[in-house]
Amino acid sequence: MSKPQPTTDNNESALAAEQGGSSGRVQSLERAITLLQATADSSPDGETASNLAAQCGLNRATAWRLLSTLEQYGLVERSPVTNRYSIGFAVARMASAAGFDGLIRRAHGTLRRVSEQTGETANLAVVQQLGLTYVDEVTPPVVLSAKWLGRQVPLHATSTGKALLAWLPPEEAESLLTEPLTAYTDTTITDRARLRAELEETRERGYSVCVGEMEPNLYGVSAPVLGNRAHPFAVVSIWGPQDRVPESRFAALGVLARAAADEIAQAAQAV
Numbered sequence: 001m002s003k004p005q006p007t008t009d010n011n012e013s014a015l016a017a018e019q020g021g022s023s024g025r026v027q028s029l030e031r032a033i034t035l036l037q038a039t040a041d042s043s044p045d046g047e048t049a050s051n052l053a054a055q056c057g058l059n060r061a062t063a064w065r066l067l068s069t070l071e072q073y074g075l076v077e078r079s080p081v082t083n084r085y086s087i088g089f090a091v092a093r094m095a096s097a098a099g100f101d102g103l104i105r106r107a108h109g110t111l112r113r114v115s116e117q118t119g120e121t122a123n124l125a126v127v128q129q130l131g132l133t134y135v136d137e138v139t140p141p142v143v144l145s146a147k148w149l150g151r152q153v154p155l156h157a158t159s160t161g162k163a164l165l166a167w168l169p170p171e172e173a174e175s176l177l178t179e180p181l182t183a184y185t186d187t188t189i190t191d192r193a194r195l196r197a198e199l200e201e202t203r204e205r206g207y208s209v210c211v212g213e214m215e216p217n218l219y220g221v222s223a224p225v226l227g228n229r230a231h232p233f234a235v236v237s238i239w240g241p242q243d244r245v246p247e248s249r250f251a252a253l254g255v256l257a258r259a260a261a262d263e264i265a266q267a268a269q270a271v
Helices: 010-018 027-041 049-056 060-072 089-098 101-118 159-167 170-175 192-205 247-269
Strands: 076-078 084-087 121-128 131-138 208-211 218-226 232-241
Touching (some): 027 060, 027 084, 101 121, 159 192, 159 208
Antiparallel strands (some): 121 131, 121 232, 218 232
């Protein structure tokens, strides 16, 4: 007489129900991640549970339970005054531990191709709490150029910084410009009204430009790498000396920078 086969454990059945067929994707986890991303995009003011639920296509009860769990683990924080949720300190701690290796790995091929196409240097800078840091760079083999890896530069005096500022909400951009706008060269923009006008033009054209504003002989263009709700998390730059990157090349290089930024954004979101 054959022995009865063991029945499936209830926990395994529940997990299988959560998973979309054989894909191995857990629906409740996907919903929590979507909420976490929407909360991050609501910075700096945060967002209410009901609005986050609507943005993520969830009913309020489900969103509230997920947010309460995320809050318990420090991934989100709720203001007792406004009841708005914002990203918690645990996310910042994990991000600082993770570094940028994954993004660099996914973006490096794009930077290499752009450098080969243009004959100029291609950079990737990532957005951090107080600005931008250059994390990857590809230079043409026959060209001697400045090294920017690990550097932070004034946001108002580079195409990289202006690309970030132009795609941030105005209040976030202003929070990064609390100090006087220092003049580094004769072309550095030091007037705030003029800078705001420049940022508006930047958004309209889809890329930013720099005409020797940080160093007199360095010209370039940059485009933001956009995440959820068109929030920038990195910037792609193409630059070189003025005699090789004159303003007449800006339009063509801007198109390439924009395409590279879109490609990196898609790669960063790929599973």
